[in-house]
Amino acid sequence: xxxRVYPFYFTLGAIxxxxxxxxxxxxxxxxxxxxxxxxxxxxxxxxxxxNFRTILSTGENYLSYIQNTLFFTVWTITLKTIIALFxxxxxxxxxxxxxxxxxxxxxLPVVLPTIAVGLVFRSILNPRSGxxxxxLRSVGLGALAQxxxxxxxxxxxxIVGVDTWKGVGYIMVILLAGLQTIPQEYYEAAExxxxxxxxxxxxxxLPLLVPAITVVTVLNLLYGLRVFDIVYVLTGGGxxxxxxxxxxxxxxxxxxxxYGLGTxxxxxxxVVMTVVGFFIVRRLTRDPIEA
Amino acid sequence: xxxxxxxxxxTRNNLIAMFxxxxxxxxxxxxxxxxxxxxxxxxxxxxxxxxxxxxENFFTVIERGKLAQSFVNSMxxxxxxxxxxxxxxxxxxxxxxxxxxxxxxxxxxxxVMGIAMPLNFFTLTKIMQITHLINTQIGIIxxxxxxxxxxxxFLIYGFVDxxxxxxxxxxxxxGCGPFRLFFSVIFPLLTPVIVTAGLxxxxxxxxxxxxxxxxxxNSSFWPMTLAVxxxxxxxxxxxNLVSADIVLTxxxxxxxxxxxxxxxxxxxxxxxxxx
Numbered sequence: 001x002x003x004r005v006y007p008f009y010f011t012l013g014a015i016x017x018x019x020x021x022x023x024x025x026x027x028x029x030x031x032x033x034x035x036x037x038x039x040x041x042x043x044x045x046x047x048x049x050x051n052f053r054t055i056l057s058t059g060e061n062y063l064s065y066i067q068n069t070l071f072f073t074v075w076t077i078t079l080k081t082i083i084a085l086f087x088x089x090x091x092x093x094x095x096x097x098x099x100x101x102x103x104x105x106x107x108l109p110v111v112l113p114t115i116a117v118g119l120v121f122r123s124i125l126n127p128r129s130g131x132x133x134x135x136l137r138s139v140g141l142g143a144l145a146q147x148x149x150x151x152x153x154x155x156x157x158x159i160v161g162v163d164t165w166k167g168v169g170y171i172m173v174i175l176l177a178g179l180q181t182i183p184q185e186y187y188e189a190a191e192x193x194x195x196x197x198x199x200x201x202x203x204x205x206l207p208l209l210v211p212a213i214t215v216v217t218v219l220n221l222l223y224g225l226r227v228f229d230i231v232y233v234l235t236g237g238g239x240x241x242x243x244x245x246x247x248x249x250x251x252x253x254x255x256x257x258x259y260g261l262g263t264x265x266x267x268x269x270x271v272v273m274t275v276v277g278f279f280i281v282r283r284l285t286r287d288p289i290e291a
Numbered sequence: 292x293x294x295x296x297x298x299x300x301x302t303r304n305n306l307i308a309m310f311x312x313x314x315x316x317x318x319x320x321x322x323x324x325x326x327x328x329x330x331x332x333x334x335x336x337x338x339x340x341x342x343x344x345x346x347e348n349f350f351t352v353i354e355r356g357k358l359a360q361s362f363v364n365s366m367x368x369x370x371x372x373x374x375x376x377x378x379x380x381x382x383x384x385x386x387x388x389x390x391x392x393x394x395x396x397x398x399x400x401x402x403v404m405g406i407a408m409p410l411n412f413f414t415l416t417k418i419m420q421i422t423h424l425i426n427t428q429i430g431i432i433x434x435x436x437x438x439x440x441x442x443x444x445f446l447i448y449g450f451v452d453x454x455x456x457x458x459x460x461x462x463x464x465x466g467c468g469p470f471r472l473f474f475s476v477i478f479p480l481l482t483p484v485i486v487t488a489g490l491x492x493x494x495x496x497x498x499x500x501x502x503x504x505x506x507x508x509n510s511s512f513w514p515m516t517l518a519v520x521x522x523x524x525x526x527x528x529x530x531n532l533v534s535a536d537i538v539l540t541x542x543x544x545x546x547x548x549x550x551x552x553x554x555x556x557x558x559x560x561x562x563x564x565x566x
Contacts, residue, residue, distance in 0.1 A: 002389075002390045002392075003390065003392075004469070005389075005390075005459065005463060005469055005472065006385070006386040006389045006390035006469065007386065007469050008386065008394075008395075010382040010383060010385065010386040010469070010473070011382065011383040011386050011387060011395075011398060013379040013382065013383070014379040014380055014382070014383035014402065014440050014444060015383070015398065015402070017379065017433065017436060017437040017440060018402055018405055018437055018440045018441065020418065020422075020437070021415065021418065021433065021434055021437035021438070022405050022408060022410065022437055022438060022440075022441075023401075023405070023408070024414075024418065025410060025411040025412075025413075025414040025415040025417075025418055026408055026409075026410075026411050026414075028411070028414040028417070028418075029411035029413065029414045032413065032414055037413070087308075087311060090304055090307060090308055091308065094300070094301075094304035094307075094308070095301065095304050095305050095308055096301070098305065098308070102308045102309075102311070102312055103556070104549075104552050104556075105312040105315055105316065106311055106312060106315055107552075107556065108315055108319075108545075108548065109315055111494050111498075111544050111545070111547075111548045111555070112498070112541055112544065112545075113497070113498035113500075113515075113516050113519075113540055113541065113544065114498060115498075115500055115516045115519060115520050115540075116322075116516075116519065116537045116540055116541050117318075119519070119520075119523055119533065119537060120318050120321065120322050120537065121318070123321075123336040123530060124318060124321070124336070126336075129334070129335035129336070129337075130335075130336070131317075131321065131335075131336065131337055131338060134335075134337065165314070165315075165318075169315075173556055222406070222407055225409075226409045228501055229500070229501065233520070247409075250412065251412075251504075251505075254412060254413065254505065259413045262412075262413050263411060263413045263414065266409065266411045266412070266413065267411070269409050270408065270409055270411060273407050273408060273409055274404070274407060274408055276407060277404055277406065277407020277408065278404070278407075280407065281400060281403050281404050281406065281407060282400070284403065284445070285399055285400050285403050285445075
C-alpha cells in the first residue's frame with residue numbers, strides 16, 4: 001500500500017543523476033588510480049601502486065600540497081570557529097535592535113563569488129599599492145606591512161585570512177541558531193545563583209553549543225580539504241608551490257594530461273572524505289526518534 | 292548605576308559589531324567606487340571617491356568582455372539546474388521520508404553522503420565523453436543539478452516530516468494518485484523549503500567556476516565567473532574596468548540575497564543544528 005502511494009520511482013531521477021555524475025566517477029577513480037592513464041596515448045596500463053609511491057615520495061611536491069591543504073583546513077577551522085563564536089554570542093546576547101542587520105551584513109561575503117572576492121583582495125593585499133599596507137603605513141604601523149601574497153612564508157596565512165573574511169558569516173549564522181536553542185531559564189537560574197558571565201559562558205553556553213560546534217567543524221573540514229577557488233584566484237598555488245593544495249595540484253595534473261596520477265591524488269581525498277563523511281552523515285540522517 | 296553600565300556595555304557591543312560590519316563593507320565599497328573611476332584613478336584601488344562618475348565603464352566591459360552572452364549563460368545554467376535539482380530532490384525526499392523502508396533509508400543515507408564526496412574530475416571527464424555531454428551547455432546544467440542533489444534532499448527531507456500525514460490520507464480517500472497527491476497537495480506545502488533550496492542552489496551555481504573551467508572549452512559557453520576571470524587576465528591594468536566587471540557579476544547574487552535573506556539564513560540552519 002505504502003509503496004503504491006509513495007512509489008520508489010519518484011526517487012529515481014535524483015538517484016540516477018547523483019549516482020552517475022558524483023558517485024560513479026569517485027569509484028571509477030579508485031580503479032584508475034592504479035594505472036598510467038594519460039592524455040598522450042589511448043593505452044591504459046595497470047601500474048600497481050606507482051602513482052601512490054610518487055605522491056608519497058619526498059622527491060616530489062605532493063606531500064607538501066597535502067601539508068598545505070591540512071594547514072589551510074586547521075587554520076580556517078580554528079579562526080572561523082573562534083571568530084564566529086565571538087560574533088554569535090555578541091549578536092545574540094550583546095546587542096538588541098540592530099542584531100538582524102549586523103547578521104545580514106556579516107553573512108554577505110558568503111554569497112559573493114569567490115572569484116570576485118579573490119580579485120579584489122589581490123588588489124587590497126598588493127604590497128606596494130594595496131589599501132591594507134597603505135592603511136598600516138598611514139597609522140604608523142608600517143612595520144606590519146607585508147608582501148601578503150608574495151612572501152612564501154605568509155602567503156598561505158593570507159589566503160586563510162581572506163577565506164575567513166568570506167566564510168565566517170556562514171559559521172556565525174549556524175552558531176547563532178544553536179545559541180537560540182538554549183533556554184533562557186538556564187541563564188536566569190545561573191544569574192540568581194550568582195554565576196559570573198564568564199562562568200555562564202563556560203558552563204551553560206559552551207557545553208550546550210557542542211552539537212552546533214561539531215556541525216560547523218565538520219562543514220569547515222569538508223570545505224577545507226577540497227578548497228580550490230580561493231587559492232586558485234589569489235595565488236594560483238604560488239609563489240613557487242608555497243600555497244598549492246590538493247585540488248590546485250589536481251587541476252595542474254589535468255592540464256598536463258597526467259590523468260593516472262591526478263586520479264590517484266583525487267582518490268586519496270575521496271577515500272578520506274568519504275570515510276569522514278560516513279560517520280558524520282550517519283549522525284546527520286539518524287531518525288530523531290532514535291537520537 | 293546598573294542602568295548606565297548596561298548602556299555602556301550596549302554601546303561597546305554595538306561598536307564591536309559595527310566594526311565587524313565595516314570590515315565586510317570596505318572591500319565592497321572599494322570595488323564600487325573604483326568601478327566609477329577612470330583608469331588612472333583606479334590604478335591603486337584606493338578608497339577615495341571618484342572626481343567624475345564614469346558610468347561608461349559598465350558599457351565598456353559589457354561590450355569588450357562579451358558579458359551579455361555570459362550573463363545569459365549564467366542565468367540559464369543557474370535557473371535550469373536549480374529547477375531540475377530541486378524538483379527531483381523534492382520528489383525523492385518526499386518518498387524517502389514518507390516511506391521509511393530499509394531500502395529507502397539506505398538510499399537517503401547514500402544520497403546525503405554526497406555532501407562529503409569530492410568530485411573526481413578525471414573519471415567524470417570520461418563519463419561526460421561517454422554521454423556526449425562534454426563541452427555542451429546541457430552537460431554543465433546536468434552536472435550542476437547532480438552536484439546539488441545531496442544537499443537539497445537533505446534539506447527537504449527534514450521539512451517533509453512537518454507536513455501531517457493525515458493530508459495524504461484524506462487526498463487518497465478523495466481518489467488522488469501518487470502524482471496528484473505530490474504535485475497538488477504536498478508540493479505547494481513544501482514551497483518555503485523549496486524556495487530556500489532554490490535560492491541557495493542559484494547563488495551557489497552562479498558563483499561556481501570550477502566545472503566550466505574543466506568542462507567548457509568554448510568561451511561562448513562561459514558563465515559570468517569565468518568571463519570575469521578571463522577579463523581580468525586581459526585588462527589587469529584597468530582596475531576600473533575589472534571593478535565594473537566584478538560589480539556586474541556580483542549584482543545579481545546581491546539582489547537575490549537582499550530580497551531572499553530570510554529564506555537563505557533560515558535554510559542554512561534548519562537541519563544543521565538538530566545534530
